[in-house]
Amino acid sequence: MASAVLTHPLGPYLVIGGSGLLVRTSFPTHVPNVEYHSQDITDLQGLRDKIIDIQPRVIFHLAYPGYAAEVSILRKTIIDGLKNVLQCAVESPKVEALVYTSTDQVVKKTGKELTEDDAEVWREDSNTYAYPKTKAIAETLVLAANGPELKTVSLRIPGIFGEGHCHFIDTNIERMRKGQQNMQIGNNTQLFNFVYVQNAAHAHLLALKGLFPSPDVANPPKVAGEAFFISDGEQIPFWDLCRKLWAAAGDHTPPEKIIVLPFWLLFILAAVGESFYWIFTLGSKQPELRTQDLEYLRTGCIFSIDKARTRLGYEILVDQDEGIRRSVKWSLEHERGETDGRKS
Structure with a gap:
C-alpha cells in the first residue's frame, strides 16, 4: 500500500493508503512537504521497520483494496493489515493516535435515519457481504484498541466524490458517454448520504484535533474510542445525485425519457452473471453488475451527523452542488487533456 508522511506540529503524520482520493499521489507533481513510501501492510516486519524509520506521532489509516476485491484479499488487507498497523502503533513509543477511515456500510441499513447510538454494526457472524463485514470487524478492532498507549477514532464515510x-x-461520466444516463434502476425513492472529498478530509483533521484537546478547554467532548458518521449533511435519492452530475457534465435528458428498470430483473441478471464469472474465473474477477451493489441501491442508507457536529465541531465546508460542479469540471478537463495527449 502507498503511504504518505506529512510534516505538522502534531506530526509527522503517516497516511496509510495515500494513493486514494482523500490523499492523492497520482498527480504528476507530488504535494510539498510530503514524503512517499511503498509498503505492504500485511508484511508485519516490513511495516514495523517503516514505522521505526518514520517515527510518526499520528497514523491515518485509509488503506483498502477496493470494495469489489476477492474475499480473501479483503480479509487479508482490511483485517490482517489493520492488526499489523495496530500492533506496530502500540509497539512504537512515538505513535500516540490512529484515525481510521471506515464506511457507512459497517452498519445494518434500516431505511431510517441512523445515529451512532442506534446503528447495529455488522459482526463476524452477520449475514452480509464481505466488504461491509470486513470493514465492520476492522472498525471494532480500532475502537477496542483505544487506551492509554494509543488513542483511536473511526470516521464512517459514505459514497465519496471529488477532484x-x-x-x-x-x-x-463514462455512462453518459455511452448514452446510459437515461436508465434508472428502481423507483429512486430510497435516500443516501454522500460526501465531497474536502469535507471528508476536514473531518479527519477535526478528529485528530479532538484526540488532542487543548489543555485550556475544560471537559472536552469525548472523541477517543468513538465512531462518527460524516457526510455533506444532505439526504438525496441516488439517481438524483447522478443526474446532478450528468447535468454538470452537459446532459439535459428530460424526465419523460428515463427508462426505469425493476430491481427484480436486475437481481436475476446479476446473479446469473456472478455465477458465470465464478465458474470461468474461479472468483478472480467480478462482473460490472453485482447483487451486493443492487442491494445497496435497494435499501438506501441515511444517518445523522449531529454527533460529529457536536463533538468534532464538524461543519460543511463545501456544499454538495458546488462539490459536484468542481468534481465534474476537473474530470472533464483532465479527460480532454488525456484525449489530446493520445492524439498528439
Missing part, C-alpha cells in the same frame, strides 16, 4: 480520478465521477 482527481474519482471512481464515482469517472464511472458516471
Whole structure:
C-alpha cells in the first residue's frame, strides 16, 4: 500500500493508503512537504521497520483494496493489515493516535435515519457481504484498541466524490458517454448520504484535533474510542445525485425519457452473471453488475451527523452542488487533456 508522511506540529503524520482520493499521489507533481513510501501492510516486519524509520506521532489509516476485491484479499488487507498497523502503533513509543477511515456500510441499513447510538454494526457472524463485514470487524478492532498507549477514532464515510480520478465521477461520466444516463434502476425513492472529498478530509483533521484537546478547554467532548458518521449533511435519492452530475457534465435528458428498470430483473441478471464469472474465473474477477451493489441501491442508507457536529465541531465546508460542479469540471478537463495527449 502507498503511504504518505506529512510534516505538522502534531506530526509527522503517516497516511496509510495515500494513493486514494482523500490523499492523492497520482498527480504528476507530488504535494510539498510530503514524503512517499511503498509498503505492504500485511508484511508485519516490513511495516514495523517503516514505522521505526518514520517515527510518526499520528497514523491515518485509509488503506483498502477496493470494495469489489476477492474475499480473501479483503480479509487479508482490511483485517490482517489493520492488526499489523495496530500492533506496530502500540509497539512504537512515538505513535500516540490512529484515525481510521471506515464506511457507512459497517452498519445494518434500516431505511431510517441512523445515529451512532442506534446503528447495529455488522459482526463476524452477520449475514452480509464481505466488504461491509470486513470493514465492520476492522472498525471494532480500532475502537477496542483505544487506551492509554494509543488513542483511536473511526470516521464512517459514505459514497465519496471529488477532484482527481474519482471512481464515482469517472464511472458516471463514462455512462453518459455511452448514452446510459437515461436508465434508472428502481423507483429512486430510497435516500443516501454522500460526501465531497474536502469535507471528508476536514473531518479527519477535526478528529485528530479532538484526540488532542487543548489543555485550556475544560471537559472536552469525548472523541477517543468513538465512531462518527460524516457526510455533506444532505439526504438525496441516488439517481438524483447522478443526474446532478450528468447535468454538470452537459446532459439535459428530460424526465419523460428515463427508462426505469425493476430491481427484480436486475437481481436475476446479476446473479446469473456472478455465477458465470465464478465458474470461468474461479472468483478472480467480478462482473460490472453485482447483487451486493443492487442491494445497496435497494435499501438506501441515511444517518445523522449531529454527533460529529457536536463533538468534532464538524461543519460543511463545501456544499454538495458546488462539490459536484468542481468534481465534474476537473474530470472533464483532465479527460480532454488525456484525449489530446493520445492524439498528439
